[in-house]
Amino acid sequence: DNTVRQYNAKISKTHFETLNLLKQYSCKVIGVSHIKIKTMANQLKKSVATVKRHIKYLKDNGFITVINTFRMKQGGKGANTYAINPIDVYQKIQNELSQMSHRKNDKKHNQRQSQQAMAFVKAKKETISFIKLLS
Structure with missing residues (x-):
């Protein structure tokens, strides 16, 4: 109580x-x-x-x-x-x-993530164009 x-x-x-x-x-x-x-x-x-x-x-x-x-x-x-x-x-x-520490915005980390995302998109586009050439 x-x-x-x-x-x-x-x-x-x-x-x-x-x-x-x-x-x-x-x-x-x-x-x-x-x-x-x-x-x-x-x-x-x-x-x-x-x-x-x-x-x-x-x-x-x-x-x-x-x-x-x-x-x-x-x-x-x-x-x-x-x-x-x-x-x-x-x-x-x-x-x-x-x-407890809260997550801080890390500019370098964000830039790395955006670069990785762009590299992934580029690789995906290349893969799709390669598959079209094979067809």
Whole structure:
């Protein structure tokens, strides 16, 4: 409960509603809930696509961890398990995300790629003209 309340200031109301629902379904193990997306959509009165977007946002920003499950007897994919990350794990994830370097535009790299593309087009044209000569 404390962790979810602390996350409240960091996320929007709709994302908080999704996180709060996950908290409500974590009965057996504190902070870990086992629920289908369709059930979440019905409880929140939202579409399945919206709930998937909320889960993706919460996962990408380090609020939750998604654990895929498989059915042992029947086989196949089961309902995911969602673990609400403690504050210290959330902060570590945020630090790692901020330290990641983003791809920079490299002019030389772009020039090399365009030269390779032009060489490919030229080779393709030569191949087509050679096939026409053979015919």
